Amino acid sequence: MGSSESGGPPSHAPRPDQPANGRLWRFLVPRRRRFIVNWKYQIRASLFSVSLALIMLSLVNLNVYFTNRASTESILVVNPELRTSLEVRDRRQVIELALGSVVVTLAIFALGIFQSHKTAGAAFSLRRTLLQLRDGQFDAAPRLRRDDNLQELLAPIGDLARALRDTTAAEISTLQAVAESLGKEPAEPPRREAVAKLRDLIQEKRNRLGRPAPDRRSTSG
Numbered sequence: 001m002g003s004s005e006s007g008g009p010p011s012h013a014p015r016p017d018q019p020a021n022g023r024l025w026r027f028l029v030p031r032r033r034r035f036i037v038n039w040k041y042q043i044r045a046s047l048f049s050v051s052l053a054l055i056m057l058s059l060v061n062l063n064v065y066f067t068n069r070a071s072t073e074s075i076l077v078v079n080p081e082l083r084t085s086l087e088v089r090d091r092r093q094v095i096e097l098a099l100g101s102v103v104v105t106l107a108i109f110a111l112g113i114f115q116s117h118k119t120a121g122a123a124f125s126l127r128r129t130l131l132q133l134r135d136g137q138f139d140a141a142p143r144l145r146r147d148d149n150l151q152e153l154l155a156p157i158g159d160l161a162r163a164l165r166d167t168t169a170a171e172i173s174t175l176q177a178v179a180e181s182l183g184k185e186p187a188e189p190p191r192r193e194a195v196a197k198l199r200d201l202i203q204e205k206r207n208r209l210g211r212p213a214p215d216r217r218s219t220s221g
Contacts (some may be wrong), residue, residue: 035113038120046112053108057101068093111175122148129157139210166206175202 035043072086122144132140142157144150179198182191 027113035117036120037117037124042113042116042120045116046109049112050105050109054101055107057104061101062143063099064097065094118145119149121145123149126150126153126157129161133161133164136208137210138168138208167207168209170207172202172209 017084061071072090076083124146125148126142129140129142138161140161141162142154143153175198179195179202181199182195
C-alpha cells in the first residue's frame with residue numbers, strides 16, 4: 001500500500017542523479033502546495049513573532065537615533081557650519097533604519113508562516129486521516145513530511161489504521177466462511193436472502209480496505 005510496498009525510496013529522499021545545488025535548495029525550501037492551511041493559527045503565530053520583533057527593533061532604532069542626535073549636537077557645538085550635512089546624514093540614517101526594520105519584519109512574518117506550517121500542515125494531514133478512518137476508509141495512512149511537527153502522533157495513528165484493517169480482514173474471512181457454508185446446500189429463499197446480505201456486507205468491508213471483490217463467476221445457492 002503506497003510507495004513503501006513498491007520497494008522504492010521515500011518521496012523525500014533525493015535522487016542520485018539530482019544536482020547537489022538542487023538537493024540543497026529542496027532542503028532549505030521544501031516544496032509545499034500551500035503554506036497557509038490554518039489562517040487563524042498561522043497568522044496569529046506569525047503576528048506574535050512580528051510583535052516581539054517590532055518591540056526589539058523599536059528599542060534598537062530609538063537607541064541609535066538618540067545616540068546619533070547626541071553625536072550631531074556635540075559636533076554642532078564645535079562646527080555649526082556642518083548643520084546641513086549632518087541633518088542630511090541623520091535623515092538618511094532614519095530612512096535606512098526604517099527600511100531595514102520593514103525588511104526584517106516581513107522576513108520574520110514569512111518565516112513565522114513557514115515554521116507554523118510545520119504544525120498546521122501536520123495537524124491538517126493527521127485530521128484528514130482520522131476523518132477517513134471514521135468514515136470507514138481503513139486503507140488511509142497518515143503521511144507527514146520529514147521536517148513536520150507532531151511526528152509523535154504518526155505511529156499511533158498508523159497503528160490504529162493497521163488494527164482496523166486487521167480486524168476488518170478477520171471479519172471478512174469469518175463472514176466469507178459463513179456465506180460459503182450457507183451457500184453449499186440448496187437454500188430456501190430466506191437463506192438465499194441471508195447469503196446475499198452477507199456477501200453485500202463482505203463487499204462493503206472489502207471496500208473499506210480498498211480491495212476489489214474476488215471474481216466469483218460460479219457460486220452455489
